[in-house]
Amino acid sequence: MHVVDGVLSAPVLAIGGFVAVGGLTVGLKQVTSEKIPQVAMLSAASFLITLIHIPIGPSSIHMVLNGIIGLLMGWVAFPIFLTGLLLDAIFLGFGGLLSLGVNLSLMALPGVAVHYLFAARLNQSQRPFLWGACGGAVAIAATGLLAALALGYSSTAFIPAAKVVIVSHIPLVALEAFLCGSAIALMSRVKPELFLATPQLERD
């Protein structure tokens, strides 16, 4: 999510900042020095994957990926997406400085929710596509809803724009679900040890 500076109201920015700091604290506690390369690699990979344009209809979209990262990493999604958002701002000029907390919470919090909802079901499941798709769909739908809430709560003048955000997210949810399902299905075939009862990512 790239909500820019100057749009959101002070209370919304404060709540976003608060949630982001809390999530980062929990997430970074789980990052031992052994895990640093893994987290950095996933940050770099997700930054790159979000740059890939995928055609849909006459236009194109990019993956948000918070479903997959959430499923794999849980709370560590917070530091991963913080790195991604910082690089978006530094390299591409997307997003904003004060809205960083809100943007981070919008992406990482649904990822964490998806982790608690589906990660256990995904592990050793015979249907990785299904759970990957569920994760992707729920995560991006929650992101869209939270973004619309953040806009609507900031000012009543933004409510029409918030509705546009929700409507435009509907096709994105379907496509993200399919993409995440395919990605997770491939990962479970190529690297099944990622989805054992105690995933390797947590055992290390």
Next chain:
Amino acid sequence: MKGVDGRVRIIAAVLFAVVTTACSRLDILTAIMFSAVLLAWFARLPVVETIKKLLSMDGFILILIATLPFTTTGTHWFGFSGFTASVEGGQLAMEIFLTANACMLSFLALVAAMPHPAIASGLRGLGCSKNLIQILLLTIRYIETLRLEYQRLRTAMQARGFQPRNNLHTWRSYGYLAGMLIVRSLDRADRVLAAMKCRGFRGSFPTVAEDAKLTKADYVFLWWFFLAVLFVVVWQWG
């Protein structure tokens, strides 16, 4: 501005964003926008590239700016085929446009223009967690490596005659591409960790000048910046 300390520049960028977001008068915001352009000039940002970045950010707020004049009630401004735009809505849209662009331009000039290690050690100096800084530095280091990996995968797809279209096959292939990139990045992470262990990694790299003292140039910049902020604050609320 090249010699100014990373910590100072990050604090200045945050202060700039706070003051700009709090401002609501269009004349002051215009003045702030000019000072952001000035900062960009001092930082010697490449002109074309910077304008491209700002335009791509404006794409994100296009819907908001285009709808606000019509959805805000107020004095009649102009209208066509049943839609009427209000002066108040137009002003709100202009305010958001100026704030967003001034904040981003100042961020590009103050923070993004620094060498990446300087940004990292600036953040560290301001109390950011050590692990987060390591993650940031390693991420920047490996983006290019992974981009080459991505390029290889794309070449392989092209060699097999892949052409992006609007169909399930295309979307499944893109999903596989993303999944494969994640798998390769995790494999690479294992090798990187092994290499770091071989070299006795204990959770951090020595960073250059972690707690360097502020120089005279830093103080001059800070005072100049505080004066400008004070000027804006008095103008808006005085």
